[in-house]
Amino acid sequence: MIHTNVDLQPFNTFGLSCKAKRFATFSNSQDLTDILSERNNDELLVLGGGSNILLTQDFNGLVIKNEITGFEVIEENDETVLVESGAGEVWHEFVMRCIEEGFGGIENLSLIPGSVGASPMQNIGAYGVEIKDTFDSLQAYHIASGEVHTFNHEQCEFGYRESVFKRALKGKYIILSVRFRLTKNHKLNTSYGAIETELQSMGVENPTIKDVSKAVINIRSSKLPDPKKIGNAGSFFKNPVVEQAIVDAISQKYQQFPQYPAPNGKTKLAAGWLIEQAGWKGKDFGTYGVHKNQALVLVNYGGSKGADIFELAQQIIQDVKSKFGIVLEREVNMI
Numbered sequence: 001m002i003h004t005n006v007d008l009q010p011f012n013t014f015g016l017s018c019k020a021k022r023f024a025t026f027s028n029s030q031d032l033t034d035i036l037s038e039r040n041n042d043e044l045l046v047l048g049g050g051s052n053i054l055l056t057q058d059f060n061g062l063v064i065k066n067e068i069t070g071f072e073v074i075e076e077n078d079e080t081v082l083v084e085s086g087a088g089e090v091w092h093e094f095v096m097r098c099i100e101e102g103f104g105g106i107e108n109l110s111l112i113p114g115s116v117g118a119s120p121m122q123n124i125g126a127y128g129v130e131i132k133d134t135f136d137s138l139q140a141y142h143i144a145s146g147e148v149h150t151f152n153h154e155q156c157e158f159g160y161r162e163s164v165f166k167r168a169l170k171g172k173y174i175i176l177s178v179r180f181r182l183t184k185n186h187k188l189n190t191s192y193g194a195i196e197t198e199l200q201s202m203g204v205e206n207p208t209i210k211d212v213s214k215a216v217i218n219i220r221s222s223k224l225p226d227p228k229k230i231g232n233a234g235s236f237f238k239n240p241v242v243e244q245a246i247v248d249a250i251s252q253k254y255q256q257f258p259q260y261p262a263p264n265g266k267t268k269l270a271a272g273w274l275i276e277q278a279g280w281k282g283k284d285f286g287t288y289g290v291h292k293n294q295a296l297v298l299v300n301y302g303g304s305k306g307a308d309i310f311e312l313a314q315q316i317i318q319d320v321k322s323k324f325g326i327v328l329e330r331e332v333n334m335i
């Protein structure tokens with residue numbers, strides 16, 4: 001059933017109040033076909049958990065929210081297991097279920113908000129792991145034809161916070177289900193120093209996937225604002241990947257700053273550090289601002305408008321550009 005004039009506030013983690021002209025939920029591809037037959041050339045917005053979007057104005061089109069459920073073991077051997085999840089499942093609940101079943105590989109991605117179906121969109125990542133490391137394939141509904149197509153790893157063209165669905169195929173497909181190849185004999189990834197430190201303070205010597213998940217949850221809870229309390233969409237910008245000349249220029253002024261090796265001799269810098277150095281950390285504009293503990297996170301304290309947050313992001317981009325010669329790219333999807 002298609003509803004009209006629906007407030008999207010409960011459906012985005014920024015907690016922004018914007019109206020959708022029309023709104024429907026879908027639980028399978030037949031629902032999609034039925035709903036899209038009534039699309040009438042309306043602009044379309046596919047919604048998962050709404051944790052990576054900024055609604056800058058009312059949406060004068062059709063919003064469709066993914067509620068496809070399902071958890072299935074497709075195949076299994078002594079070492080690995082192929083698991084399929086419905087795209088509308090909550091990502092964190094999927095991770096928890098896999099850990100309970102003893103399936104490893106995504107424990108570092110605990111507590112990332114949103115749906116399983118959105119996870120390939122930007123190849124979600126945290127604490128040294130990205131979904132591309134365990135991704136097997138996905139099924140997606142081709143909006144123009146109504147056909148369901150399968151995408152393998154290569155076809156998704158994953159990169160840092162990137163996939164083909166954000167680029168060449170943007171707006172063309174709706175992801176229905178995702179398969180992951182998980183492990184039974186786990187190779188834990190505790191390369192992020194913070195995980196080791198947290199495991200130590202938890203008193204854990206021989207960590208399990210459950211311990212690593214718990215450590216990640218503890219670290220994330222201490223750093224990132226809980227969207228249930230303060231509206232946000234996680235990192236608003238991507239960490240920039242820059243040429244050596246930029247690194248050299250920053251080194252002239254700062255003895256130490258976070259930097260990580262990136263492909264092709266480039267360096268990844270921490271956008272949060274750049275924004276903090278530019279003086280924006282903790283800036284409070286009443287109803288919105290820059291988070292006090294993590295400058296990469298823009299927040300809605302309640303009652304702000306997406307357009308205000310968009311404008312704040314533009315100012316930060318300008319300022320970081322003038323101070324460091326680096327143009328920050330938004331991670332959050334503008335609607």
Ligand code: FAD
Pocket residue numbers: 013045046047048049050051052053066087112113114115116117118119121122123124125126173174175176224225226227232233234235333
């Ligand atoms: P939405 O916000 O609903 O949608 C995001 C985009 O994907 C939109 O363009 C939407 O149209 C499209 N889309 C959604 N579902 C589908 C589908 N089934 N088919 C086609 N298109 C679709 N991200 C990370 O990578 N790492 C982190 O550590 C991380 N931490 C976060 C912490 C917090 C507190 C918050 C609020 C966000 C964080 N994020 C992080 C960002 C966010 O959680 C992820 O991007 C997540 O995958 C978004 O899922 P969603 O279902 O909420 O997507």
Ligand code: EPU
Pocket residue numbers: 125126127128223233234235236237238239258270271272273274276281293294295296331
């Ligand atoms: N930093 C500052 N000031 C700040 C914030 C960070 O100096 O205000 C410094 C930190 O001290 C650290 C470095 O920047 O040296 C990196 O900070 P952090 O470890 O908090 O990670 P991040 O780079 O800010 C990225 C991802 C997160 C992911 C974490 C953990 C991006 C854009 N963000 O954040 O993903 O959870 O690493 O792996 O890549 C998201 O995408 O929404 C997200 C939250």
